[in-house]
Amino acid sequence: MMLKVQNLEVLYQRSILGVADISIDVPKGHIVAIIGANGAGKSTTLRAISGFIGLDDARVSNGSILFDGRRIENRFPHQIAHLGIALVPERDKVFPNLTVQENLEIVASRTGHAERRHLEASIYDSFPRLAALKAKLAGLLSGGERQMLAIGSAIMCSPTLLLIDELSLGLAPVIVDDIAERLMRIRDELRLTILLVEQSTAIALRMADYAYVFENGRVVLSGSTDELRNDSSIQDAYLGTSGGEQRNYRHVRNRAQGPAK
Numbered sequence: 001m002m003l004k005v006q007n008l009e010v011l012y013q014r015s016i017l018g019v020a021d022i023s024i025d026v027p028k029g030h031i032v033a034i035i036g037a038n039g040a041g042k043s044t045t046l047r048a049i050s051g052f053i054g055l056d057d058a059r060v061s062n063g064s065i066l067f068d069g070r071r072i073e074n075r076f077p078h079q080i081a082h083l084g085i086a087l088v089p090e091r092d093k094v095f096p097n098l099t100v101q102e103n104l105e106i107v108a109s110r111t112g113h114a115e116r117r118h119l120e121a122s123i124y125d126s127f128p129r130l131a132a133l134k135a136k137l138a139g140l141l142s143g144g145e146r147q148m149l150a151i152g153s154a155i156m157c158s159p160t161l162l163l164i165d166e167l168s169l170g171l172a173p174v175i176v177d178d179i180a181e182r183l184m185r186i187r188d189e190l191r192l193t194i195l196l197v198e199q200s201t202a203i204a205l206r207m208a209d210y211a212y213v214f215e216n217g218r219v220v221l222s223g224s225t226d227e228l229r230n231d232s233s234i235q236d237a238y239l240g241t242s243g244g245e246q247r248n249y250r251h252v253r254n255r256a257q258g259p260a261k
């Protein structure tokens with residue numbers, strides 16, 4: 001297992017519960033999705049894994065995060081990046097006053113010059129739109145272009161595990177499809193493992209092999225995406241297709257478990 005999160009609890013400002021009890025497994029080479037409504041704890045989980053919760057005055061107060069068998073909870077973001085985990089954040093994705101090229105160049109490296117040039121070439125090859133915009137200020141990019149650049153910046157860290165917080169947020173479906181397809185290509189090329197947070201269930205189920213549904217800082221359901229796609233009662237209860245406020249999770253609660261080892 002590449003990433004193992006066990007009984008994760010995060011407190012903001014020493015007292016506000018961010019997530020209560022999250023356990024997720026991400027096997028090497030897979031794409032795993034986290035689905036859930038606003039405030040469910042999706043970003044908190046990704047920021048705990050990548051170390052950024054420290055910047056939000058939060059800490060892992062219980063549980064553990066294991067990456068390649070090593071405990072990484074409550075380490076600094078640069079230490080975690082150095083181990084090979086990169087985050088595409090939900091907000092503040094790019095440096096708006098730097099050009100596209102400068103945004104890629106400014107990323108701290110955990111690899112040598114040759115590897116950086118290789119990664120840069122792969123990024124421009126997978127996202128030719130960025131190549132055409134090299135000299136443009138990132139602050140002037142469209143939402144889709146900004147998302148591509150954010151993915152590119154994360155990939156410049158040379159990660160083995162890529163964390164993506166809301167691939168589709170605020171983007172038109174046709175743009176999301178395009179980015180998703182290109183992301184899958186570069187993922188194959190660089191053999192990335194991906195943990196993806198999505199409010200769009202459709203996108204999560206399409207891209208991932210396995211998904212976890214979060215509710216109020218807990219995992220209420222998990223399964224292979226094939227399983228989740230084909231189960232209509234689950235579709236209605238969890239995946240937002242019914243639109244009802246009254247959701248009943250009891251009948252499937254004990255199905256919340258990790259992927260097969």
Ligand SMILES: Nc1ncnc2c1ncn2[C@@H]1O[C@H](COP(=O)(O)OP(=O)(O)OP(=O)(O)O)[C@@H](O)[C@H]1O
Pocket residue numbers: 012013016017018019036037038039040041042043044045056090199
């Ligand atoms: N900086 C913060 N200070 C205090 N509480 C926070 C902070 N950030 C998040 N929280 C709380 O932690 C809980 C989980 O929030 P989180 O942002 O992880 O949810 P999310 O699933 O990413 O939601 P969204 O879909 O809106 O992005 C929420 O109750 C939220 O209010």
Ligand SMILES: [Mg+2]
Pocket residue numbers: 042043044090165
């Ligand atoms: Mg979020």
